[in-house]
Amino acid sequence: MTTPQDLLIVAMDVESSHPVESGDLSLALAAAELLDLLDGRLASLDGDRVVPGVGSAPRDPLLAEAASALVRQPPYESVEDWLWRRGRALSAAYLAAMESAGHVTRKHRRLLPGRPGPAALVDSPLRRHATERWASGEPVLTALAAVLGIHAGTPGAPPGVADEAALTVLATAGDAVVELDAVRQRRDIEQAAFDNIWRGE
Secondary structure, three states: OOHHHHHHHHHHHOOOOOOOOHHHHHHHHHHHHHHHHHHOOOEEEEOOEEEEOOOOOOOOHHHHHHHHOOOOOOOOEEHHHHHHHHOOOHHHHHHHHHHHOOOEEEEEOOOOOOOEEEEEEOOOHHHHHHHHHHHOOOHHHHHHHHHOOOOOOOOOOOOOOOOHHHHHHHHHHHHHHHHHHHHHHHHHHHHHHHHHHHHOO
C-alpha cells in the first residue's frame, strides 16, 4: 500500500467541489511517489534537487519504477522537473494497475457495448486502508489531496506536515497544478478566439 494508491482512491472516493483533472492528479501522484521514496530513504533532497538514496527497492511495481527513474548523475533533477517528467500520464498508469489487480472495475455501457464505462472502486483492503488513512487526517495524504482541491471537512489551516523535504515537495506540487491550470485556461481562451474567427464574430 503506497501513498499514490491512497491518493488515487481518495480522488475517486471523496466528493470535491470540482472534478479532479487527470493532469493535476498525475502531478500529485508523482509528488506522492517522491514522498514515499524520501520516506523509504530511496531519495533525499539537497535544496530542491532529488538525490538518489540507498534504501530497499519498493515491492510495489510502480513505486519501484519511480525509484529506477531517478536521475543518478549530478546536478541531479529538481523536484519540479521530476513532477513534470514522472507525472506524464501517471494517473492512467495507476488506474490501469489498480484495475489489473482487481481494485477497480468498469461497468460496460449498454448503448456503447464496445466501450468501458467509468472506473469504480471495489471494496478491498486497499480501499479500506486509504479510507482509514484519510479519516484519520494523516497530514501527508491530506496535504496531497488539498493540492487537488479535495478537503477533509471544511478547508482551513494547512495540515501539520513538519518535514522540510516533504513541505518542499508539496509546495512544488501545488505550484505545478496552478501552472497547469493556467495553461488550460490559456488554451480555452485561444480556442474560443479561434472559434469566434470562424463564426465571423
